[in-house]
Amino acid sequence: MQKYDIIVVGAGHAGCEAAAAAANMGSKVLLITMNMMNMAQMSCNPSMGGVAKGQIVREIDAMGGYSGIVTDRTMIQFRMLNRSKGPAMWSPRAQNDRVLFSLEWRSMLENTKNVDFWQDSVVNIIVKNEKIAGVKTGLGFDIKCKAVILANGTFLNGLIHIGEKQFSGGRMGDSASISLTERLVDLGFIASRMKTGTPVRVDGRTLDFSKMDEQPGDAVPGKFSFTDTPALINQRSCWLTYTSGQVHDILRTGFDKSPMFTGRIQGKGPRYCPSIEDKIDRFSSKERHQLFIEPEGWNTVEYYVNGFSSSLPEEVQFSALRKVKGFGKAKFFRPGYAIEYDYFPPDQLNFSLETRRIEGLYFAGQINGTTGYEEAAAQGMMAGINAHLKIRKEKEFILKRSDAYIGVLIDDLITKGTEEPYRMFTSRAEYRILLRQDNADQRLTRLSNEIGLATKQRFEVAEEKYRRVNDFSLFLHAFSVKPTQINRLLSEKETNEIVQKQKASTILLRPQLFLQDMIDHIEEIRVYAHDHGFLNREIVEETELMIKYESYIVKEQELVDKHANLENFSLSGDFEYAKLTSLSHEAREKLNKVKPRTIGQASRISGVSPADISVLIVYLGR
């Protein structure tokens, strides 16, 4: 076999983005997967985005990753969540055609220069002098390379549980990857177990949707990619229904056979994505739980029962679900199950996602203890970028917490580690007003272009967009509106009329008023906007947002600037904290373990006090 720059192990969301990023930057990439029919498989629900996750997909897209484009091309429904809240919360979410999603990803990678494919499993890595040299495959090949990205997902010693049954598997229908964990442990890595779960899939022909509430897509659907992906025209609806006391009672009859409650599952599951049995056990006072019934594609009768994740015996799952409104005659395609898998606590990584132990070895996705396609894809892209840069002996690429959710994600993983599957929330970000889905291109496209990932064309599009937004905003700050021009509109909107001239930007601060209204009503604004090419939705929305939320944006930017000193204050990785007796005992231990890169990062480690930080600052280099 030929020699590659980078081998990516696993073709899930992390692996695919890793391969795409590294190849687009110019590395020769080999993507190894156990099953080429299942690339970028949506193992759980057929949906991308959502609160905080949608922002991540936009960030990936802004940097030139593929997830946003694939999502746009294969979605069957789009909703912008939280439209009624502030812009930091607006979160795009799509339902996707599961099969098309996978095929589209494969097709995009097949059309990407520098990506080769190989169907096989990886059973070991080849290491020389604590440096990666290649991989060994199940079919007996040694393939050489300069960097390896492990993106194994839930496949490492995956163990599926349904009631009292348990069997090996990486996902229902796919085999697990055995022995790779042990080889890594032999090399000194620490592995641990996690657990996640997925619900039953049902036959839509047997469901009575008239008994459920319809949840249609947006009337004017948006999209994920900043590129010119096609707009969605037709959409499929989701459906909303509820469990009941009766459903809960039936589920309880299976508790004695639950692998969770009987202790057969040892891995820790996510608190925010509990199984249905967990929900009724921990929150017994709640009479009913919401279930979202999501279509799996354009042309399939298969539906996904979101909210009914379970590892109870299949007959208990089925008979309980039949008591749910609309499910009286339901037929099932397959039961829900829980899966336990190995992960490597992420404090063993550097910020580049390279392992501290083996040079050139990178981990991305669920192997790092995260959950979610979006979180995995983001890590994959970052690992791909950094593996490429490393090979080229260029400076690593790290996003800060104030740059992107991706920065928050990786900083949290490295600094705090995680004991339950890590999912992104907007509340994890301290600068949520800055990290909006609408400005991901402003935040990231330039940075990505500088390292050679986002194309020049993408960069120019983003630059042009914000040049226009800026010009339009300057115009509105300078343009005075006369009472006669706007009072009719103001009274229509039930807000106070103006008695003398006022700047357009000041009037726009009123929550009842939108920029589009002003464009429609005031000729000068309309003509100006038209002549300068500002009359498109993206520009109008962005300009409006910059004006309406300016004070909040400024406030948060000030916070970022205040902490910039600490974030830029580097710490040497090989410092012996143990010798610093002025530090508290706990701080010494934690610092030694995490080996923070900056004072800012050190200050986020639990157990490191402000006093410890002061000591550090004084002792360590500037």
Next chain:
Amino acid sequence: MGIFQMNDTICALSTAPGVGAIAVIRLSGPASFATIGQLFKSSEKNLEIAAIKSHTIHHGVIGDGMSILDEVLISCFRAPHSYTGEDVIEISCHGSDYIQKKILELLISAGLRLAKPGEFTFRAFMNKKFDLSQAEAVADLIASHSGTSHELALKQMRGGFSKKIGALRESLIEFTSLIELELDFSEEHMIFADRADLRTLLDHIETELTQLIKSFSLGNVIKNGIPVAIIGKPNVGKSTLLNAILNEEKAIVSELPGTTRDAIEDTIVIGGYSFRFIDTAGLRASEEVIENIGIGRTWEKISEASIILYVFDVTEQSFADVKEAISELKKPGEVPPLNLVLVGNKTDLLDQLPRGFKEFVEYETIFVSGKRKENLHLLVEHLVDVVGKAKTTDKTIVSNSRHYEALQQAHNAILAVRTGLSESISPDLLTVDIHKALYHLGEITGEITTDEILGAIFGRFCVGK
């Protein structure tokens, strides 16, 4: 967060705390000169503060523009040629507590921030004013300082103060978790935070903060000194003792300018520290009533004090009596006050000192005669010692001021949240100010992390599809 910022202007007392001939207050940061420009009036004609050269000293008066507070010298250093490498001004003022604190108050109200321990050094280091060996020495100092200061801050927060802040913070975290729940789980959840409940909670927090701010206001401390409560049974000689102490130290009573003799009647300066004796003696007439009201009321009274003198009559009370009396000083489940001093009075009536009192290992026991003024110096020295050991004075001023500032900031943020709530702004925008409030309360109690908020969410609500 919670550690040093670099781009604002800070100030602090640079000389030893307490009363001395002069004191030096240092300012560092970009607004140093502009701030002094507002408060300082030079004796030199046409002196423009903005044009002052580095390494020059100027004479003049300082005040709030309405009235003159003190005659001072200002030493001016331009960046980078200063201790911190920034624009620095040192104000040499007269050394009374009152003036020092009043000047700091002026500076803070002009927008400066009180420096945290080690912060000047931090800036100096950041601006490459130190080499490593010099810095190491400072590091030890900072480490020890922050340790004790934190402990002290906690000690000072008597009378349930720290508990109160903790409880406020808890309720704010709960508040935030409700809001965050609404934001992060909007799709998956049916329960939404009841705005009326949130409003009630905010009102409660606001009221509590206002009270705390009042009780902790800088002005109080300046006026009152270190509170020392004299307590004990009727007729054990509390007032005689107090008068004796006052008389003994008369020479330096009322050196504080700007205050009247009446207002500081029970405040005396000993060894550079000013003490305010909480005059339970003044309540003599109604002492029986107090006894009737019971120990709870007494506790309230003494909980305001930093030091408590329990006076007992050596001719009347045995070791066991005193022991019992002390145990009654604590509320159920609480520890007895930390700085409790036992004073055995009326030794003039005994031939020899009573036995058995040495068993109080944790409390100093001092035997005196208020009437004959015997051994009063032991008591006075001990008071100074307690303060000196705990470094209470500078910490009382500094950390109180710091707490005061944090409380004030938290209060402002809470007001902003309340305004936002009544204008029904989006919850994600509300959280900007909630986080600010939490951050400032966190400066007093410790840090707040997003993990805590998420923990509160996961612990209480069933989330997840």
